[in-house]
Amino acid sequence: xxxxxxxxxxxxxxxxxxCVHDGETHDSGGDAxxxxxxxxxxxxxxxxxxxxxxxxxxxxxxxxxxxxxxxVSLDATADADGRRLPHNAGLPRGSNxxxxxxxxxxxxxxxxxxxVIQAPPGYxxxxxxxxxxxxxxxxxxAVAWIVATPELNxxxxxxxxxxxxxxxxxxxxxxxxxxxxxxxxxxxxxxxxLVIVVDNAGQVTDDALVAELVDLVDRSPVVHLxxxxxxxxxxxxxxxxxxxxxxxxxxxxxxxxxxxxxxxxDAWHSSLGxxxxxxxxTLCGGWPELCVRILAESAAGALRTTSAESYLREVVLPxxxxxGLLEVSLxxxxxxxxxxxxxxxxxxxxxxxxxxxxxxxxxxxxxxSDRLRLEGYLTVLPGxxxxxxxxxxxxxxxxxxxxxxxxxxxxAVQRIFAETGYEQGGNLSRVLEHARAGKHWGLLSLLWxxxxxxxxxxHLRAARFAYSDPPRTSTGTEPVLALAAxxxxxxxSGRERASQVERVYTEVGPALQAxxxxxxxxxxxxxxxxxxxxxxxxxxxxxxxxxxxEEIAAELERRGRAxxxxxxxxxxxxxxxxxxxxxxxxxxxxxxxxSIRAYxxxxxxxxxxxxxxxxxxxxxxHTFVGSPAEAERWLELSRATRVAGxxxxxxxxxxxAIVDAYLATMRLEPEPARxxxxxxxxxxxxxxxxxxxxxxxxxxxxEEPQVSLARLEHLRFVxxxxxxxxxxxxxxxxxxxxxxxxxxxxxxxAERMMLDIAAQYSVDRPGAAAHQTSPxxxxxxxxxxxxxxxxxxxxxxxxRLATAALxxxxxxxxxxxxxxxxxxxxSWRLGEREKAIDAFRQSVVLSxxxxxxxxxxxxxxxxxxxxxxxxxxxxxxxxxxxLAARGGIFPLEAxxxxxxxxxxxxxxxxxxxxxxxxxxxxxxxxxxxxxKHLAAINAKLGxxxxxxxxxxxxxxxxxxxxxxxxxxxxxxxxxASGAASR
Numbered sequence: 001x002x003x004x005x006x007x008x009x010x011x012x013x014x015x016x017x018x019c020v021h022d023g024e025t026h027d028s029g030g031d032a033x034x035x036x037x038x039x040x041x042x043x044x045x046x047x048x049x050x051x052x053x054x055x056x057x058x059x060x061x062x063x064x065x066x067x068x069x070x071x072v073s074l075d076a077t078a079d080a081d082g083r084r085l086p087h088n089a090g091l092p093r094g095s096n097x098x099x100x101x102x103x104x105x106x107x108x109x110x111x112x113x114x115x116v117i118q119a120p121p122g123y124x125x126x127x128x129x130x131x132x133x134x135x136x137x138x139x140x141x142a143v144a145w146i147v148a149t150p151e152l153n154x155x156x157x158x159x160x161x162x163x164x165x166x167x168x169x170x171x172x173x174x175x176x177x178x179x180x181x182x183x184x185x186x187x188x189x190x191x192x193x194l195v196i197v198v199d200n201a202g203q204v205t206d207d208a209l210v211a212e213l214v215d216l217v218d219r220s221p222v223v224h225l226x227x228x229x230x231x232x233x234x235x236x237x238x239x240x241x242x243x244x245x246x247x248x249x250x251x252x253x254x255x256x257x258x259x260x261x262x263x264x265x266d267a268w269h270s271s272l273g274x275x276x277x278x279x280x281x282t283l284c285g286g287w288p289e290l291c292v293r294i295l296a297e298s299a300a301g302a303l304r305t306t307s308a309e310s311y312l313r314e315v316v317l318p319x320x321x322x323x324g325l326l327e328v329s330l331x332x333x334x335x336x337x338x339x340x341x342x343x344x345x346x347x348x349x350x351x352x353x354x355x356x357x358x359x360x361x362x363x364x365x366x367x368x369s370d371r372l373r374l375e376g377y378l379t380v381l382p383g384x385x386x387x388x389x390x391x392x393x394x395x396x397x398x399x400x401x402x403x404x405x406x407x408x409x410x411x412a413v414q415r416i417f418a419e420t421g422y423e424q425g426g427n428l429s430r431v432l433e434h435a436r437a438g439k440h441w442g443l444l445s446l447l448w449x450x451x452x453x454x455x456x457x458x459h460l461r462a463a464r465f466a467y468s469d470p471p472r473t474s475t476g477t478e479p480v481l482a483l484a485a486x487x488x489x490x491x492x493s494g495r496e497r498a499s500q501v502e503r504v505y506t507e508v509g510p511a512l513q514a515x516x517x518x519x520x521x522x523x524x525x526x527x528x529x530x531x532x533x534x535x536x537x538x539x540x541x542x543x544x545x546x547x548x549x550e551e552i553a554a555e556l557e558r559r560g561r562a563x564x565x566x567x568x569x570x571x572x573x574x575x576x577x578x579x580x581x582x583x584x585x586x587x588x589x590x591x592x593x594x595s596i597r598a599y600x601x602x603x604x605x606x607x608x609x610x611x612x613x614x615x616x617x618x619x620x621x622h623t624f625v626g627s628p629a630e631a632e633r634w635l636e637l638s639r640a641t642r643v644a645g646x647x648x649x650x651x652x653x654x655x656x657a658i659v660d661a662y663l664a665t666m667r668l669e670p671e672p673a674r675x676x677x678x679x680x681x682x683x684x685x686x687x688x689x690x691x692x693x694x695x696x697x698x699x700x701x702x703e704e705p706q707v708s709l710a711r712l713e714h715l716r717f718v719x720x721x722x723x724x725x726x727x728x729x730x731x732x733x734x735x736x737x738x739x740x741x742x743x744x745x746x747x748x749x750a751e752r753m754m755l756d757i758a759a760q761y762s763v764d765r766p767g768a769a770a771h772q773t774s775p776x777x778x779x780x781x782x783x784x785x786x787x788x789x790x791x792x793x794x795x796x797x798x799x800r801l802a803t804a805a806l807x808x809x810x811x812x813x814x815x816x817x818x819x820x821x822x823x824x825x826x827s828w829r830l831g832e833r834e835k836a837i838d839a840f841r842q843s844v845v846l847s848x849x850x851x852x853x854x855x856x857x858x859x860x861x862x863x864x865x866x867x868x869x870x871x872x873x874x875x876x877x878x879x880x881x882x883l884a885a886r887g888g889i890f891p892l893e894a895x896x897x898x899x900x901x902x903x904x905x906x907x908x909x910x911x912x913x914x915x916x917x918x919x920x921x922x923x924x925x926x927x928x929x930x931x932k933h934l935a936a937i938n939a940k941l942g943x944x945x946x947x948x949x950x951x952x953x954x955x956x957x958x959x960x961x962x963x964x965x966x967x968x969x970x971x972x973x974x975x976a977s978g979a980a981s982r
Contacts, residue, residue, distance in 0.1 A: 433466060
């Protein structure tokens, strides 16, 4: 016989085949189930839709399985000795239009001692069993077809039924018959193979009957037993214990494949396309009855599931209820993917928040979860041995019943699932989904506190559902939820602007600050207080933020001694934020130490983002202090950390981009800095001061200084919140602005700005005169202050300031390289060759060590070439080309605009809109004298009228007050040397 696997279809041009049922409820002796037995014939699609029992569409049919003689073949033939041989009576009638499912038939043809066809309703178990029975009969085997009923669930009645099928008698089944009579019949008729096929085998449950059937098969090698059952049959377990050969056909085997459904659609002339058929398979999981019902009532592009859903509600759900599986099925329908901990959850009491449970459901029977898997309702997912799922359409029906008719039960079960999944380390996405569906806000807050890094990196889709738009009442009791919601929203947007991340902390920081988290779990405490520290830092409260960091570290140490350990990823995040706080608060040494701790602690799954950020920040710090080897090491570690695909991977890329841009600029390679400059987010990250340093260095070398100054002024405006005392951003922006002003030749403004900065650090000492701080006292201004006097021609002062800066412990290596070059140029101008050459040599060596040519471009080209020639040093080619194209950074010479004290008096009164006569009267001067002063002021300021003079004087900082530092400095210079013009 040809066993090519096909699927049941009708011939072209014929009406659809009559639905033929599994036969599990057929009664061999009565008419109670006559509605479930259909003869072959034509039916309308509407009739097919209303059928309420399991069926298989085929070009085959099962005739009524009553014991009427018209339905049973009683013919017999004689063997060579004239003995009457039993024929195969009671077999379902076949059809010449039957299509055989080849591979399954071949599996049954292995003729194991026991074969079990087990699947839920609608999978075609009876049809396959009847086909195989007829096939074995055609092969010459003796076949007894039994439709089990409650009346046959005793050994004698069942044995008599088998005897009647083999040797029909006129009397009814008798309990007095025995299985030994079957042995005798086999021996008497020399039967070589007897196949007993039991349909609706779920009715065969009597222990004695099961034992008799197994004994029969065990002692008689010619007997083969096949069962078609909706439930996992106990006979299979008994056979396994007896080590009998067993063949199983399950729902997975009976499910339709894509090719089979396509064949069926073609045979029915369906207008559905390949995508529609694939969607049907997805909805039904290959469940034949459901697939065919959808196929029958759908049109192209418009799938309809009404009939399939009706079948599930009217047949499958009652079948689950009858088997005691409905309650557990309803509960498990709340899980899109069922894992072992879901089963565990149904048999336990929750421990986290039992007061939240209002379930009226009773715990399921101990083995009911296993039965759902074994009976084929739950199918294992591809590639997994411990994950199952209902057919999508079945889950939809169960879920609808659960969530619409048992809402309180659904919420309670969701919370139980969430808690059990959390405690047993279940899939985090599913735990999040259950927690949100059950409104378990406390658990959601705890999950974020412990696993924020993992949630963002690996479970963002579930996080969007779990944390989006939490009710205000929930964020009031669990403020961490607001933090989670904001972070997830930004991560999901695909535009992780650093400014958005900053706003997260400023939005939730006050609420977290208002709560006392000392009694919370260590992870919740750490998450909340870290957010508070970040909020304080972002508001410019650096001193307070640093204290918060110290408090957190002390609390972690105290809890650690008590055995309470925080999640490593949370600890790493804390140290990262503490490092940024220290860096921006000008505690570079502490920032480096905390960043190293963050990197080391982040060596855990899903700690990659923190590790990359920490390594990147360390590379930035070492770059700008002038430790190229360390910078390169951390740069490589940051690049090697895999953050590709992380929602915040761009944040980790900025430190690397800053380092690349700065180092390339110092080698006179502009492209990396241009890319950084073109990135609108580069100056929005918290480490923006270092990006500003890199961009300013590029601007000084490759742009007009006016462009750089405009950019710095804009940055000062938009980041004014960060520009507070002792903030790294303030120092960086001040230093960049001063250097840019000097590059423009605006030495008056540069000096005034440095004096104003120094004045902020002047302190009053009790019992002593006020201490006036000089720019030379401030580490970040020493180089600029010495540069100022070098380009204005005060070489002695420039040399003195540079020499002092060389020995200052707080001057970094990169600045020391520039200071040495300034000392060399100043000494050269003073005629002190030995000092000049020694300083120049040291600057050259340091420049080579840090990979920078910046120092060669801050002094006059003539001085540079003279020094290089003196020691026979060849300037780098890049320096030669840059000098030829653009020259150095600073002007060769610049002059202070020095006004006399009387000129300052006149200038001060000009801004009060006084006339010449009024100015004269107020200063006791004649009108002509005032006019002479005005002419001198215009000449020195390079203007021609009063309005321009006032504007220029304001720009140079000469108009605030005659007593302020800048005016005082100008006056002192005027007294000493007059209106010097160098």
